[in-house]
Amino acid sequence: MTAAAKQQKLAALFKQAAVIPVLTIEKAEHAVPLAKALVAGGVRTLEVTLRTDAAVAAAKAIIAEVPDAIVGIGTILNADDLARARALGARFGISPGATPELLKAAAAGDLPFAPGIATASELMQALAAGFDLVKFFPAEQAGGIKALRALAGPFPNIRFCPTGGIGEANAASWLAEPNVLCVGGSWLCPAADIRAGNWTGITAMCNSAMKSLKPA
Ligand code: 3PG
Numbered sequence: 001m002t003a004a005a006k007q008q009k010l011a012a013l014f015k016q017a018a019v020i021p022v023l024t025i026e027k028a029e030h031a032v033p034l035a036k037a038l039v040a041g042g043v044r045t046l047e048v049t050l051r052t053d054a055a056v057a058a059a060k061a062i063i064a065e066v067p068d069a070i071v072g073i074g075t076i077l078n079a080d081d082l083a084r085a086r087a088l089g090a091r092f093g094i095s096p097g098a099t100p101e102l103l104k105a106a107a108a109g110d111l112p113f114a115p116g117i118a119t120a121s122e123l124m125q126a127l128a129a130g131f132d133l134v135k136f137f138p139a140e141q142a143g144g145i146k147a148l149r150a151l152a153g154p155f156p157n158i159r160f161c162p163t164g165g166i167g168e169a170n171a172a173s174w175l176a177e178p179n180v181l182c183v184g185g186s187w188l189c190p191a192a193d194i195r196a197g198n199w200t201g202i203t204a205m206c207n208s209a210m211k212s213l214k215p216a
Contacts, residue, residue: 003130007131011159013092017044017070019171019185020183021186026054032066037206041207042210043210044069044070046070047074047094048074050074050076050081063090072090072094073085075095079102086111092111092114093114095113096135097117097122103115114134116136120151120154123158138163148177149177161183171183
């Protein structure tokens, strides 16, 4: 697949999603009910982060048992993590940052991939490796919408998935930016709700978020 085709695929996924929950799953048995709760609330595109011992089993279970979920792997820190994401059958990969090694591995494979950037120099490195769709992380902490608008000056063709500090109160403002395809965040899947198995609460939160952020 060409770099352009990969980016197009990712852009379509991100645009369709509008909101991508960043999932930190501590127990593999939470994975399927959590994914079902999110999908029931209209949130189908999920980022399962490689941050816990249960992450791989969790992603595997969601991919096998929740066919309506579009599963990406997040917190990809190196080429081994990327290989893990590919082996799992993830639909996309996403990283909080990037290294030359990771960019090279991602450019060489077919998995649609969004490297993370927080500065112009990091963005230039991603661009040089062929990535024009990136995660802006940590979005609020790295300057918020003002910083994103400033980056749009020298980089008018870059599209972003801002993540970090985004929630119910500011998601709509981010999504209104012309170079933002989707936003990521953990606010639709709070750790306390996952631990308590509050699946109906998560579905209700998703329903209400999607109603306002992505009207039919
Ligand atoms: C992450 O990758 O940790 C995400 O940016 C989540 O950030 P949030 O918890 O501020 O939404």
